[in-house]
Amino acid sequence: MKELLKKATLKQLRQCLINKEFTSVELTGVSLSLAEADKTNSFITLSHEKALAAAENADKKLAQKCAQPLCGIPLSVKDNICTKGIKTTCASKMLEDFIPPYSATAVERLEQDGGVIIGKTNMDEFAMGSSSKTSYFGRVLNPCNENYVAGGSSGGSAAAVAAGICPASLGSDTGGSIRQPASFCGVTAIKPTYGTVSRQGLIAFASSLDQIGVVAKTAEYCAIILSTIAGKDGKDMTCVKEKEEYEKGLEIGLKGKTIGIPSELLLRVDEEVLTAFWQGIEVFKDFGCRVKTISLPFNNFSSTVYSVISSAEAASNLARYDGIRYGHRNNNGETFEEALKSLRGEAFGFEVKRRIMLGNFVLSDVNFEGYYKRATQLRQKIKELYNNAFNECDVILNPTAPTTAFPVKDGVLNEFSEAADVLTLPVNLAGLPSVTTTCGYDKRGLPIGLSITAPAFCDKLALGFAHRFENGGGRK
Secondary structure (H helix, E strand, O other), X not given: OHHHHHHOOHHHHHHHHHXXXXXXXXXXXXXXXXXXXXXXXXXXXXXXXXXXXXXXXXXXXHHOOOOOOOOOOEEEEEOOEOEOOXXXXXXXXXXXXXXXXXXXXXXXXXHHOOOEEEEEEOOOHHHOOOOOXXXXXXXXXXXXXXXXXXOOOOHHHHHHHHOOOOOEXXXXXXXXXOHHHHHHHOOEEEEOOOOOEOOOOEOOOOOOOOEEEEEEOOHHHHHHHHHHHEOOEOOEXXXXXXXXXXXXXXXXXXXXXXXXXXXXXXXXXXXXXXXXXXXXXXXXXXXXXXXXXXXXXXXXXXXXXXXXXXXXXXXXXXXXXXXXXXXXXXXXOOOHHHHHHXXXXXXXXXXXXXXXXXXXXXXOOOOHHHHHHHHHHHHHHHHHHHHHHOXXXXXXXXXXXXXXXXXXXXXXXXXXXXXXXXXXXXXXXHOOOEEXXXXXXXXXXXEEEEEEEOOOOOHHHHHHHXXXXXXXXXXX
């Protein structure tokens, strides 16, 4: 059954459950055993009792001819998304023992659909990083080659799916945090339009950028799960999109569609990545797509805009961790200020502290106008550039990352990870939907990702392009 779990499609697993070839309890047990034996450190917490209880309940629903597409299927959730009764740590010492009293809306909807949550996946601390090396619980390794990183910050989710432990996982994407690790690990992922999936229960990093999304084996899996978790939520006023059945738009006709290739986003891209990208473009040409070079001239400022805005919002969001209401505590310091300094110095990792300090710097009275306000103005410019580009094309394609996965060895972090999100973060600044899928491999056998970005709330279009690509010879 292990090989079946790794290789079978979601629909095949579902049909096997309906045909009683095995039970959800048996399937979940296999998934848990694979997670226990996993050498990539993709999980922080496994929830054996709750998962098996949920699987048993799913078997009862299946016996009653339950029609829900995820009923009985083992899934995982990134550890910054709240799960009632299961530890949610954000991969930080600050929340090492935090057990939420509620679940995120996205998790509730998965469970209502019969999905079985086997555990919480590893990540960069508070989702700050591009390598999943900043986790308090140890770094995540790439299942394709354990000498390389899985990417970040949703590295555990991507690694769990790539290793065949579960067919899909929920992650969060702030500047490429789902798509970049999916690219590094050779799986598919979608960062939905901002406002498509409720952020209620997602522990905030940068609230105007964060979006819950899906890592899965294929675009079809992503569409099925997105159909379950998306839709308006009264607990999140920024979640405005009506519920939609995304899998119904997968067999889209591509003939006559125009693909925009932004020349600026192909600069400083590794040669092997660029070669695989252009080979992927040929697949779309075979479908009858037109290819057009477009201009998105924000390369020289988008990373800085992202850094300023995300750090400012992180400084604000993480100010709540004072060791009084919840989270890590110590008894050091005679005054509140001394206690707070000691607590945060002890419980936050280097990268989190770095971003908090940068955020407070740009929000200070002296720097607010020159940094934060200017960054918000340039963010609007990025949105306008995308809107103008979509007047010329239906979707925009570019490599997901400028390189394949970089080495996991100590000391190799900033020089690679600082540039790892340069091709993904503009999408978050503009709030657009984007899907990444595999278009090839480098000489070391490491996957190469191709990114498909669509206009706002055209998630179905991006998924349709990815699905046709995966089933038309594009995925090697």
